[in-house]
Each structure stands twice: as structure tokens, then as C-alpha cells.
Amino acid sequence: MGETMRAVDIENGKGPISALHITETARPTPTDSQALVRVKAFGLNRMDLLQREGKYPVPPQAPSTLGVEFSGIIESLGSSGGGAENFAVGDEVFGLAYGGAYAEYVAVSVKMLVRKPKELSWEECAGIPETWITATQALYLVAKFAQGKSVLWHAAASSVSIAGIQLAKADGASAVYATARQDEKCTFAVDTLGATAAFNTVTSNWADEVLKATNGKGVDIIIDFIGGGYFQDNLKAIARDGVIVALGFMGGPIVKGDVDISPILMKRVTYVGSTLRSRDEDYQGKLRDQLVEHALPKFKDGSFKVYVEKVLPWEKIQDAHRLLEENKTKGKVICTIP
Known part of the structure; x- marks a missing residue:
């Protein structure tokens, strides 16, 4: 496995939509309790717009790369393995991260991963975790x-x-x-x-x-x-x-x-x-468990729906941010990574 990956970056660390671009950066290495996930799709959130402008208090454990929700495939696991959920390399998942989802790979705690149901698309799953x-x-x-x-x-x-x-x-x-x-x-x-x-x-x-x-x-x-x-x-x-x-x-x-x-x-x-992103893993993990127990069955049977307004290739990340800023959307804006 190579040591680099592509990720969305912000020129000069913060700025307008035009500052967003895709660049080469270091690929994260999962810690003991983390998984490295190859990202298939990621969801946009309003906090991303604020973070891009330098107006959002990013948690200290978060990487500089934007993005907190994603879907993808487990590429590797830290030394502790898949945790209580027994995740394995190759598992299809979606999850919540402290940051870093606007990238080809994201390192995230296995506590914050959910197995992708076959009934939902990659794009739908990427729009679930944060919201x-x-x-x-x-x-x-x-x-x-x-x-x-x-x-x-x-x-x-x-x-x-x-x-x-x-x-x-x-x-x-x-x-x-x-x-x-x-x-x-x-x-x-x-x-x-x-x-x-x-x-x-x-x-x-x-x-x-x-x-x-x-x-x-x-x-x-x-x-x-x-x-x-x-x-x-x-x-x-x-x-x-x-x-x-x-x-x-x-x-x-x-x-x-x-x-x-x-x-x-x-x-x-x-x-x-109330805030979510600044909470610790145990707190977020309990919410993840509640999501799995309460909402996931209803996603599977169609009772709950993920409303996706627009899906764009991640090369059009500027268009995606622009769409969100216009405040005309009804549901998620999702970017996909080939």
C-alpha cells in the first residue's frame, strides 16, 4: 500500500469556495482501535462550510481535511482488530469521523462504523451518520x-x-x-x-x-x-x-x-x-449504537428514507459547496470517489 492518497485541501488553510482543490497528501495510518476505510462517498454538512472559512472550532484529534461522514470499504485494521463488532478487511461500512472524509482514505474508530445494508446505496449511507x-x-x-x-x-x-x-x-x-x-x-x-x-x-x-x-x-x-x-x-x-x-x-x-x-x-x-463533533468516542459510540438499534431496521424496510438532493463526483467539490451555500437543497449533497 502506498504512503500517499488524494484528498480535498484548502489553499492557505482557509478561504472561499475557490480555495478548494484536490491534492496529494499522506495516507493516514489506523491506530490500535481504528480502521482505515477506502472512501466511496462522503456527505457534506454546514459545518464544512464554516470550517473551510476558518470559523469552526475543529476538535484537536481531527485532521485538517474536511468531512465527517462517509461510506466505504475497510482497507486495514489497527492492532486491536475489528472490535466488538468483529469488522474485517473488505467489509462495506459507513460511519462518523472527527474529520478527514473528503479523501480517498479515512482513519476512524471502529466504534463509529456501521455495516452497510444491501438495501441502501453508497450515496445514501454517506448521508446518514452526522445528520x-x-x-x-x-x-x-x-x-x-x-x-x-x-x-x-x-x-x-x-x-x-x-x-x-x-x-x-x-x-x-x-x-x-x-x-x-x-x-x-x-x-x-x-x-x-x-x-x-x-x-x-x-x-x-x-x-x-x-x-x-x-x-x-x-x-x-x-x-x-x-x-x-x-x-x-x-x-x-x-x-x-x-x-x-x-x-x-x-x-x-x-x-x-x-x-x-x-x-x-x-x-x-x-x-x-448541544454539539456532537466535540464529544468523546464513548459518547458518540452510544449514539451510534442507538442509530443501529433504532433506525437501521427502518432504513432496511424503507420506513426511514435518506433524501439525497444531489450526487456529484468529488472533482466538483466546489460545485457541491456552492450548492449547499445556496440554501435551496432538500436533503443531502453527496460526493463520490471513483
Whole structure:
């Protein structure tokens, strides 16, 4: 096996889309508990755009190469072998890494690998790990979702919300609401994903619409990627004893104007932030196990679907980033490596 591989690099370490290019770099060597995977496809995530611009706090154990989710074939194993899952060279897998997936090979803990079902394509599998594990973490571990609770997912056509809407519906949510900035995405959330209702945040007062839909009660759980701009309306739309989970700041981190925080007290609101990439392997591994036990059977029988907006060869990585930045996608953007 050669000592080098091709990988996507960023000229000068950070920059605009035009800084992305494929170059030759050192091939990683798996440590004791890792596998070296030959990548067939990798998924793009919004954190990749921020990392490319130098605006994302990369974990210390992550390589400089972008990308956290992938599918591929195990090329070699560290000295500890395949771990409890008994992985072997040649196994078809998909998984979550701290970084390095925009490359021909990625070294990743065997705890974060999942066997690829024959029912799913390489491209579909590459779109599962980050998004579905993030949705699982937010809904169950952080928000403490239980059957009968209502949920609102902002950014309805984002891959995490697409996963979350399906999870909440499957586990008996009393209602699943969503928001988006385009009517087309709202229609997608209702007609395709099965959300109870979806509200356009540009053309309507979505918080008032939520209260109207819930007879004034509000929703039990809100999963928010937008940040400062939705802070006040989140407090308006949340139900008593509700939980608001902050996963991102797509609309900026600053809350502007006069803000009434009294609902936090009067409604006994829990407002909590959460991240995934900075968590340790044990934490991520438990989420991976939950994904395998809870979601994988539903992927196999078609109950859960991975929505892929576009598949591009990795030589068109600039086009892939551009597509994601345009905020018009409904689902994953995936790149394939021949």
C-alpha cells in the first residue's frame, strides 16, 4: 500500500469556495482501535462550510481535511482488530469521523462504523451518520422526547430536520411541526415527510401559527438551528415545561432589540445548547449504537428514507459547496470517489 492518497485541501488553510482543490497528501495510518476505510462517498454538512472559512472550532484529534461522514470499504485494521463488532478487511461500512472524509482514505474508530445494508446505496449511507446521529442526540438525549410530546423542527428541509421529523413521527409524537423560509420546503415537510404542518418564516408569523395550531399551548420541544433571530419567537411558541435545543446559529448568534425573557421563568423553559463533533468516542459510540438499534431496521424496510438532493463526483467539490451555500437543497449533497 502506498504512503500517499488524494484528498480535498484548502489553499492557505482557509478561504472561499475557490480555495478548494484536490491534492496529494499522506495516507493516514489506523491506530490500535481504528480502521482505515477506502472512501466511496462522503456527505457534506454546514459545518464544512464554516470550517473551510476558518470559523469552526475543529476538535484537536481531527485532521485538517474536511468531512465527517462517509461510506466505504475497510482497507486495514489497527492492532486491536475489528472490535466488538468483529469488522474485517473488505467489509462495506459507513460511519462518523472527527474529520478527514473528503479523501480517498479515512482513519476512524471502529466504534463509529456501521455495516452497510444491501438495501441502501453508497450515496445514501454517506448521508446518514452526522445528520441522523445529530437528530437522535437532540431529540432523545437532550430534549428527552417521549411518546405523546409535540415537536417543532426549524430548517425543515435540512438533513437533520428531515431525519428528526421522521424519528418523531415514528415514535408517536402527538404532532410534528416545521418551519422553513420557502413555501416549497414547507410543502416538502408536510407532503413528503408527513409533518403535521409547516410555516413559512418569511411570509407568516410562525410563532403565532404554532400557537394557533396547538390551541394556545405551544410545542413541547423546539429544535433550533437559526439562533438569535428566533430566540424571542421560540420562547413564545414553546409550551410550559418545554425544551428548546440550540444546534446552530445559521441566522447569527446575536439577539437584537428588547427581548422579554420572562417566558423562561413563567413557562419553566429549559434552553440548552448541544454539539456532537466535540464529544468523546464513548459518547458518540452510544449514539451510534442507538442509530443501529433504532433506525437501521427502518432504513432496511424503507420506513426511514435518506433524501439525497444531489450526487456529484468529488472533482466538483466546489460545485457541491456552492450548492449547499445556496440554501435551496432538500436533503443531502453527496460526493463520490471513483
